[in-house]
Amino acid sequence: MSGGATAAFLESGMRFATPLAYAALGELVVERAGVINIGLEGAIIGGAFGALVFAGAGSVALGFVGAAAAGTLVATLFAFFVVTLRTDQIITGTALSMLGLGLTGTLYRTIYGSSGASLHTPTISPVAVPVLSAIPIVGPALFDQPVVTYALYAIVPLLACWFYRSSAGLALRAVGEHPEAALGAGISPARVQWAAILFGGAMGGIAGGTLVLAQVGTFAEGMSAGRGFIAIAIVVLGRWSPLGVAVAAVVFGAASALQTLAQATGWSMPYQLPLAFPYLLTLVLLATARARTAAPSALGKRLP
Amino acid sequence: MTFFTRAVRSQAGASAAAALLAIVAVTFVVMAAGYDVSRAAAALWDGSFGSAYSFFSGTLQRATPLIIVGLAVAVAFKAGVLNIGAEGQLLSGAAATITAGLAMSGWPAWLSIPLELLAGMVAGAVWAGIAAVLKRRFGVLEVISTLMLNFVALFGVSYLVHGPLQEPTHTYPETLRLAASARLPLVVPGQQLHLGFVLAIALGVAAHWYIRSTAGGFRLRVAGEGPLAAASAGRVKVDQVLFGAFLASGAIAGLGGAVQVTGVTYKLYELISPGYGYTAIAVALLARLSPFGVIIAGVFFGGLEAGGAGMQRDAGVPAGFVYVIEALVILGVLAVDRARTLAAERAPRVMGETEV
Numbered sequence: 228m229s230g231g232a233t234a235a236f237l238e239s240g241m242r243f244a245t246p247l248a249y250a251a252l253g254e255l256v257v258e259r260a261g262v263i264n265i266g267l268e269g270a271i272i273g274g275a276f277g278a279l280v281f282a283g284a285g286s287v288a289l290g291f292v293g294a295a296a297a298g299t300l301v302a303t304l305f306a307f308f309v310v311t312l313r314t315d316q317i318i319t320g321t322a323l324s325m326l327g328l329g330l331t332g333t334l335y336r337t338i339y340g341s342s343g344a345s346l347h348t349p350t351i352s353p354v355a356v357p358v359l360s361a362i363p364i365v366g367p368a369l370f371d372q373p374v375v376t377y378a379l380y381a382i383v384p385l386l387a388c389w390f391y392r393s394s395a396g397l398a399l400r401a402v403g404e405h406p407e408a409a410l411g412a413g414i415s416p417a418r419v420q421w422a423a424i425l426f427g428g429a430m431g432g433i434a435g436g437t438l439v440l441a442q443v444g445t446f447a448e449g450m451s452a453g454r455g456f457i458a459i460a461i462v463v464l465g466r467w468s469p470l471g472v473a474v475a476a477v478v479f480g481a482a483s484a485l486q487t488l489a490q491a492t493g494w495s496m497p498y499q500l501p502l503a504f505p506y507l508l509t510l511v512l513l514a515t516a517r518a519r520t521a522a523p524s525a526l527g528k529r530l531p
Numbered sequence: 532m533t534f535f536t537r538a539v540r541s542q543a544g545a546s547a548a549a550a551l552l553a554i555v556a557v558t559f560v561v562m563a564a565g566y567d568v569s570r571a572a573a574a575l576w577d578g579s580f581g582s583a584y585s586f587f588s589g590t591l592q593r594a595t596p597l598i599i600v601g602l603a604v605a606v607a608f609k610a611g612v613l614n615i616g617a618e619g620q621l622l623s624g625a626a627a628t629i630t631a632g633l634a635m636s637g638w639p640a641w642l643s644i645p646l647e648l649l650a651g652m653v654a655g656a657v658w659a660g661i662a663a664v665l666k667r668r669f670g671v672l673e674v675i676s677t678l679m680l681n682f683v684a685l686f687g688v689s690y691l692v693h694g695p696l697q698e699p700t701h702t703y704p705e706t707l708r709l710a711a712s713a714r715l716p717l718v719v720p721g722q723q724l725h726l727g728f729v730l731a732i733a734l735g736v737a738a739h740w741y742i743r744s745t746a747g748g749f750r751l752r753v754a755g756e757g758p759l760a761a762a763s764a765g766r767v768k769v770d771q772v773l774f775g776a777f778l779a780s781g782a783i784a785g786l787g788g789a790v791q792v793t794g795v796t797y798k799l800y801e802l803i804s805p806g807y808g809y810t811a812i813a814v815a816l817l818a819r820l821s822p823f824g825v826i827i828a829g830v831f832f833g834g835l836e837a838g839g840a841g842m843q844r845d846a847g848v849p850a851g852f853v854y855v856i857e858a859l860v861i862l863g864v865l866a867v868d869r870a871r872t873l874a875a876e877r878a879p880r881v882m883g884e885t886e887v
Contacts, residue, residue: 263674265615304862314865317613317674321812322861329854330560336849337564448851456678463675497694499686506679510661513676514669527674 236488237368237481242442244480245376246271246434250458251465251472252379252386253430258462259390260423261403261416261525265320266305268455269327270298270428274435276331279446280338282348282439290348290440291375291433298432299425301327306424310417313529324455332448350444351375373441375433379473387469399423403523406530416530431455460509466521479505545871546817546824549863550831556859561848571846578841579834585841587722592795594833596621596787596807598731601814601825602738603655603783609742609820610776611755616662616677617784618808619684620655624785625792626688627654629706629799630696632713632792640712647713648789655785656778658684663777667770673777681808689801696799705800715794727790731829734783738822751776784808813861832857 250271257264264270274294281293305323308314339346351373360370390396398419401409406416434454439446461479465472485501561571579590600617607614614620631650635643662680665671689704691697696706715725742748753764754772761767787807796803814832818824839853 265674265678308862308865312866312869314869317615318812318816318861319865321615321809322858322865325809325813325854325861326858329851329856329858332851333560333564333849333855336851337566453682456682459675460679497690499690499693503683503686506682510665510671510676510679513671514665522672527672 232488234364234367236484237365238371239487240477240481240484241368241372241376242480243483244476245372245379245441246437247454247457247461247479248379248383248473248476249375249437250431250434250454251461251476252382252469253427253434254458255462255465255467255469255472256386256399256430257423257427258526259403259467259523260399260420261406261523261528262309262420262424263316263320263459263527264302264305264424264427265317265459266301266323266327266455267320267427267431267458268324268451268453269305270301270323270431271435271438271455272327272331272449272451273297273301274432275439275446275450276335276435277432278436278439279335279346279348283346287349287351287440291436294432294436294439295429296432298428298430298435300428302424302428302431305428306421310420310424310530315529316527328449328451331446335446335448346446347444348439348446351441375437375441383469383473390469400523403525406525420530431458434458457505460506463522464505464509464512467523468521478508543824545867546819546828546864549817549867550860552863552867553856553859556863557856560855561852564848566846566848571842571848574842574845574848575835575838577838577845579838584722585837587719587724589837589840590830590834591724591728592833593836594829595725595728595731595794596791596804597811597814597832598826598829599727599734599787599790600784600807600811601818601829602731602734602822603780603787604811604815605818605820605822605825606738606742606751606783607776607780608815609755610751610773611757612666612773612777612780613674614659614662614677614777614780615674615812616659616680616808617780617787617811618804618806619677619681620658620781620784621788621791621804621808622681622684622688623658624651624655624788625799625803626691626696626788627651627785628789628792629709632709633696633707635713636710638712640716643713644715644793647793648786651785651789651792652782653785655788656782658785659777659781663774663781666777667774685801688799688803692800703800706798708797709793713793714797715790723795725790725794727794730786730790732826734786735822735826742822747775784811787811810857813857816864817860 250267254264254267274297277293277297278290282290301323305319308319309316353371353373356370360366398409398414401412401414402416402419409416435451438450457479461475462472464478465475482501482505486498489496489498489501558568561568578585580586600621603617604614628647628651632643632647635646658680662673662676665676666673692704692706698705698707715727717723717725718729742751750767750772753761753767754769761769791803792799810832814825814828818828835853835856839850842848843850
């Protein structure tokens, strides 16, 4: 590959990785509180729809607010069932993915007509950082991106600090490891899980908003395209740490970019191979002891 | 409220209460979205149970994969295996069935059809087996592994229909159609209902008998109730039982894929399953994991999907709305279950009462 092609490949990899990183960082916080939210897909598609409605009424910024609000709304329902009613996380999550996909599709056709006419929202364009974006090969990928990508450069270290250096972060991890002990230490596991799930929903919503407002510029039914499930894989591949999750999101983003590249350049390799690769990598990694011990001990279990 | 709590104490009553809750919620959503409720309801009825054609060729045909895959999910969940990979197992079953069916072109039907279905079951079991081995050997959470394998199966099918199995003109991303002798026969004159529906019912009856009346079924139930129950029942090798249930679940889901391609589509393409593996979770749950319940719930959901198509045609309600209904049914079941638990905790204990 020439230098120019490599730079283009990395640049598109980062673009694919951005919504994945938002969704996965949100899911990371949720999972560290001991909850696995399979309904993340519902929050992402909800966020995409919220972005369409709000950006249409105002600006891109308002669109992101709407996206986060819609994602949080889906998460509220999930938290009510899973934390307050103590229902099964997997089944509830499956229901909320279906609900999000079905409801946004229905509302979209109801509000904007069944023709599926293309509705364009305002989008944010990439902003090149002077000097840095001129670095050969990696410059455009890292420093010629929309603001939402740059925000991640701050969110990842902040989240890492918060996880390991703050008492709230410690409380979160305690709930995910051993809710009874956390309760004994005066932490309310239910309250911590509620907060984590709402945060995860907002991040999932922003992921959906990024798809609409920074990439596609419109909404399409089912446009979340399994990203909620991919985010869950990313959290595993990133071994439940903020930095690991960020790197894993880039791996999955690069796989998508490789697929586009393979199709564009007419490689003889089947284009499904790079797409399947991150999932296979996650499966192999899961089988190693290091990945399993990294998982929060109380993941997926109901609160007592 | 006492009537309500009393009604939901019985299993069937609880399912009916959940369905009722969902219907109320659905009516509300349809109204809020500004559609004509009576027209939508009429269209839903006409499209699902209103005529012989809509019942046999619509509802029961759509119910067939849902019943089979619902049984797959029920068997796994009953044993405490959270297999959410029925979608992937169905896809690998469908792919293997088509491969076998095309290879056996020209063979007599009595030979090729059983072999096709067998190929689908083996492929489904193998696909589930990957997750089963990962769980048994390495303790990998099956929720995550089966989810990953769903994606891998989807990409696998995509590769097959763009590559080695693509029809010879290389125009469409699909395989050749199965020869007439490799297709499941139709069972109702003039209707699209195929032998797969009969198989689905037979499988439901067999699963009911197996779980109720055999030692294997007993071990399955005990394993599902947790390590404590398994220890008190004595000599139940939980690991082994879970492994077996996982493979059986995969084989049944694979059969679901096999029946769909030999009975309905006659060929393989990417979107062969509109999420049967996920809807089946709702089916199994609404049925309380009971095999007979799965048959009823499968017909109920099949009717919803057939009626959903009718609603879009006649009342303009988008077809995606069916997913909203399915999701609300699941949430209804979960909420009613919670009400049951609370009611049981509050109710005074009576000697000899076996209520849980």
